[in-house]
Amino acid sequence: MKQVNPIRTLSTYKAGYLRQDLPAGLSVFLVALPLCLGIALASGAPLFSGLVAGMIGGIIIGTLSGSEVSVSGPAAGLAVIVADAIIKLGSYEAFLVAVVLAGVIQFVMGIIKAGRFSSFFPDSVIKGMLVAIGIVIILKQIPHALGRDNDYEGEFEFQQLADGENTISEIYRAIETASPGAVIISLISLAFLIIWDQTVGKSTKAVLKNFPAPLVVVCGGVALNEFFRTAVPEWYLGDTAHQHMVQIPTIAAGKSVFSIFDFPDFSMLAHPQIYGVAGTIALVASLETLLNLEASDRLDSQKRVSSTNQELIAQGIGNMLSGLIGGLPLTSVVVRTSANVYAGARTRVSAILHGVFLLVAVFLGGALLNLIPLSCLAAVLVMVGYKLAKPSIFKKVYRDGWSQFIPFIITVLGIIFTDLLIGIAFGAVVGIGFVLYTNFQSTFRVMRDGKKVLIEFDKDMYFLSKPQLKEALGQLRSGDDVVIDGRKAPFIDHDIFNMLHDFRETAKAQGIHYELQHITLSPRKKKHKTAVVS
Structure with missing residues (x-):
């Protein structure tokens, strides 16, 4: 039986791991940056709230996490809940109180060892979740790769909130309105990543193998777009104010650094509805975290077993702190985690570094990072999605028999055509049904x-x-x-x-x-x- 990883001390982490963890942290940062902003936008919250949550998810939760490879941040699955809660409670400051209380609930859940709940989900459902997320990532990034950005980065629902389209119709609209500049940048970026993965990525030379290919893609995307500005103006994708570019908000001149933070209105503790919102956030965030932690263990090349109870404690502390300084609710997130693993991360240091990079970006690098086209980041995410949903995975699960394949494929289809949590619920019900049927047949x-x-x-x-x-x-x-x-x-x-x-x-x-x-x-x-x- 596998043993849960013991709590590690600083002496456990070798300096040599930085060869893998530093570029992995940089790769996750590039993926997380637009996702943090997009989820904040979809939640009806200040844009800085997504970045604040990303920093805490990396630095604080990354340090305390029960996993060596899991990466936390604001989650798309909570966007609708957050948007409704802000309206119901009347202000973002009131909502932050609910985030703090949700963190307290999660902390208590970790103390009473509620993390064991994740073991009740069938293995076929976890596999299906990973594959479905990979497919959704690809489908959702195709419009961004074609230069259409009506839908926000990070959304997972089939029916899109931002523009009333759905995942399939959005791709059709994107093909109709494709931008030549975005198409060229995304295709060149994708081709580079494929060639890099097939050649340099398999190299035995550590310097080349651990070099962050997404950084090359981003630099190339910026350079190509600047080339279009002068050589082919009609292909130019715009500047920092354009919808297709990364848009980190900047601190207004003459304003204090603390002006970017929002603080909770604790007078709302007298209102009963605040506790219902807090409970909803705690339960949904915990469920998503526990499922993602199961998935991260499956992705981990070293097959370490995470401590689910330690993770709930870490998430609780992270959400308490996020609520106190104006951040969105946090969960462990498969998109960031899978990007972390496929970038070669060895330890939690990569997650911590990605949070540090977000911190630096907010205070020092906003103007430069706003030159990045979303089309080159879309190529990075498409590669992550492909690695999660390789055709060979379907073949392997099919060979395991119908009792594995049916819950697997229902989970995949459920997530693609509804959303993450509903799809998992469908798959879990069918999976548990097959477990019971198989068990009582013998x-x-x-x-x-x-x-x-x-x-x-x-x-x-x-x-x-x-x-x-x-x-x-x-x-x-x-x-x-x-x-x-x-x-x-x-x-x-x-x-x-x-x-x-x-x-x-x-x-x-x-x-x-x-x-x-x-x-x-x-x-x-x-x-x-x-x-x-x-």
Whole structure:
């Protein structure tokens, strides 16, 4: 059995890991930057709130996390909840109180070890979630790659909030209005990433292997766009004020650094509705975090097992701090985590560094980063999506049998055509149904040798096994010598116990020799004497 990773000390982290963690942190930063801004925009919150949450998700949660590769930040799955809550509570400052309280709830959940809940989700559902997220990333980034940015970065819902389109119709609109400049930048960027992955990415030279290819793509995208400005103006994608560019808000001249922060209005503690909002945020954020943590363990090349309870504590602390200084609610996020893993991260240092880079970007690098076209970042995310949803994964799950493939494919389709949480719910219900069906199909065995029949229980007999057992009894024939052996079943459900004893009269009437051995109503009650009917 795998052991959960012990809490590590600073001495555990070798300086040599920076060769992998530094470029990985930079790659995650480039992916996280537009996502933080897009999710803040979709939530109806100040743009800085997404960046503040991203910093805390990297620096604070990254330090305290129960995982070495998970990366936290504002989550698209909470955008609708946040937008509704801000309207319901009347102000963003009031909403921040709910974020702080949600953090307290998560902290308590971690203390009481509620993290074990994630183990109830079938493995096929976790696989389906990863593949579906990969497909959604690709579908959602195609419009940005074509220069259409009506929908915000980071949205996962099929029905889009920003422009009333859906995932498929948005791609159609993007093809109709494709920008030549964006198409050229995205295609060149994607081609570079594919070639890099197939050649330099497989190189044994550490310097080349660990160099962040997304950084080259970003620099190339900026250079190409600046070239279009002078050489082909009609292909130019605009400047810092244009919709297609990264748009980090800048601190107004003469304003204090603290002007970017919002602070909670704790007078709202007197309003009962604040607690309902806090509970909703805590439950949804915790569920998404626990599922993503299961996924991050699957992605981790070193196959480490994260501490779910430690993660809930870390998320709780992160959300308390985020609420106190104006940030959005936080969860562990698969998009950032997968970008982190595929960039070669070894330890949590990469997540921490991505938070530091966000901090530097806000205070020092805004003007420069606003020159980045979203089309080159779209290419980076498309590659991440492809690695999550490779065709070989479908083939492997299909070979595992229908009991794995059906919950897997339902999860995939559910997430693509609804949203993350609804899709997971569909998959989980079907997956658990298959687990129950499979489990109760193999609770007993029927062995026949001529007229001699042995019905042997292999495990506890719950009421769900009653139909199969009743059918087996109905197939017995006159003259059969039947023994029902319950020694391997410590528990036998009351309905099954009664059915077995009631069948004595049926057996007698049909001329069946019928014997019950080691049949007990419960493990605490005295076993009944063997019943024989001739």
